Amino acid sequence: MKGKKKQLSILLSCLVIIGFVAGMNQLWSCKGNDKLPSEASKGFYSMTSAEKNEQFAAEEAELTAEEHWDDKEIVAPYENLEQPAEISGDILIFKSQFIISYNLKTRCPDYVCWALTKERAQGGVPRSNEFRGDPVMNDASRVESFDYNGSGYDRGHMCPAADNKNSQKAMEESFYMTNICPQDHNLNIGAWNDLEIQCREWARNYGTLYICCGPIFDGKQPKTIGSRHHMKIAVPDRFFKVILALGHTPKAIGFIYPNKPCNGDMRDYSVSVDEVERITGYDFFPQLDDKIEREVEKKFNPASWGI
Numbered sequence: 001m002k003g004k005k006k007q008l009s010i011l012l013s014c015l016v017i018i019g020f021v022a023g024m025n026q027l028w029s030c031k032g033n034d035k036l037p038s039e040a041s042k043g044f045y046s047m048t049s050a051e052k053n054e055q056f057a058a059e060e061a062e063l064t065a066e067e068h069w070d071d072k073e074i075v076a077p078y079e080n081l082e083q084p085a086e087i088s089g090d091i092l093i094f095k096s097q098f099i100i101s102y103n104l105k106t107r108c109p110d111y112v113c114w115a116l117t118k119e120r121a122q123g124g125v126p127r128s129n130e131f132r133g134d135p136v137m138n139d140a141s142r143v144e145s146f147d148y149n150g151s152g153y154d155r156g157h158m159c160p161a162a163d164n165k166n167s168q169k170a171m172e173e174s175f176y177m178t179n180i181c182p183q184d185h186n187l188n189i190g191a192w193n194d195l196e197i198q199c200r201e202w203a204r205n206y207g208t209l210y211i212c213c214g215p216i217f218d219g220k221q222p223k224t225i226g227s228r229h230h231m232k233i234a235v236p237d238r239f240f241k242v243i244l245a246l247g248h249t250p251k252a253i254g255f256i257y258p259n260k261p262c263n264g265d266m267r268d269y270s271v272s273v274d275e276v277e278r279i280t281g282y283d284f285f286p287q288l289d290d291k292i293e294r295e296v297e298k299k300f301n302p303a304s305w306g307i
Contacts, residue, residue: 081244082113082210085283093136093178097170098159100178101214106222106234107143108181111214111282112158118207121200123166131155134176140230143177147233151225156183156239158213160196181215182225182235186261192239195255195266199243202305206245212284213241216256235259240276242284244296252285252296253305267307272300 083099086092090110093100098114131145148155158179164170173179183192203209215236224232236259244252254276255269262269273284274297285293 079287080113081285081287082115082212084111084113084212085286087282093134095170095173095176095179097164097167097173098179100158102137102178104141106215106217107226107231108215108234108236109158109178111212112179113210113212114159114163116163116199116203116209116211118200118204120163120166121203123164125165125168125171127161128171128175130172131175131177131180134178137178143180143226143231143233145177147177147226147228147231148180148182150227151182152185153182153225153235154185154188155180156188156192162196162200181239182233182259183239184260187239187257187259191257191262191266191269195241195257198266198307202243202245206247208246210244210246210285211241212282213239214280216240216279240280242273242276244273244285250288250292250296251299251301251304253300253302265307267302270300270302270305270307273297275300 080099084101091102091104093102097120098112100112101110102108103110133142133144137143145155155177157174158181159174161171161174164174199209199211215234216238217234218237222234222237224234226233238259239257240254242252242254244250252273254271254273255266256271256276256279257269276282277284277297284297288296
């Protein structure tokens with residue numbers, strides 16, 4: 001009995017010694033690494049407070065930059081700034097370099113708008129001179145070039161051909177009849193043409209111009225042209241054009257010309273954009289900040305445009 005107890009005591013002592021030696025080896029191994037096993041050695045990484053602050057600052061800066069980018073996407077650049085506020089029932093035709101709001105009753109555009117850059121005006125594409133029906137219109141509603149034959153009126157461009165000299169496609173589109181109104185010949189080659197030339201000069205001087213123009217019908221039953229009984233084209237009484245230049249100091253100006261030979265200076269036909277809005281019922285440049293829009297549209301200063 002005493003022999004068995006002695007053997008058990010020896011066995012327990014051996015186990016204690018073995019455990020002590022193993023513990024010392026583990027402690028020595030840790031000291032050799034100068035630190036306890038880290039989470040990184042297990043596939044994880046625990047950041048220090050300083051590292052967390054740095055990462056938070058970086059993420060905050062990245063998020064802020066993304067938010068600012070989103071803001072820019074919403075408000076700038078002003079996409080189609082030249083387009084008036086849409087009116088219910090508008091038939092909009094988007095060409096490569098201009099937008100048409102077409103009227104099936106008058107067979108004329110209500111307006112045509114575009115952004116005129118100096119590159120567009122200085123291109124080398126030759127004038128097309130091929131007036132033709134717009135292929136987007138169906139046969140029953142498509143005005144053809146021959147509908148103007150013998151009418152005594154020119155096929156008057158709203159978006160000028162010379163404003164599309166940078167693109168063969170846009171040049172051809174400018175001769176579609178959806179961009180055309182019956183226009184007095186002398187107005188077409190005279191005062192209206194002078195204004196178009198002046199706009200290109202302004203684009204070279206002031207940068208991009210945002211332009212909208214179209215016909216004005218003063219009566220409910222305008223004069224019409226066209227030999228086809230189902231294709232009567234209304235003759236405008238007047239034409240309007242509004243022009244916006246942003247630059248460092250935004251400014252805008254309007255023009256109204258009667259559809260007849262016009263003598264006198266360009267200044268004689270200039271008006272505020274507010275006046276054009278009053279006559280046409282359109283809200284021009286609605287994407288502008290309200291304060292800027294109100295200021296540039298009510299201000300009338302032809303001298304600031306050099307006229």
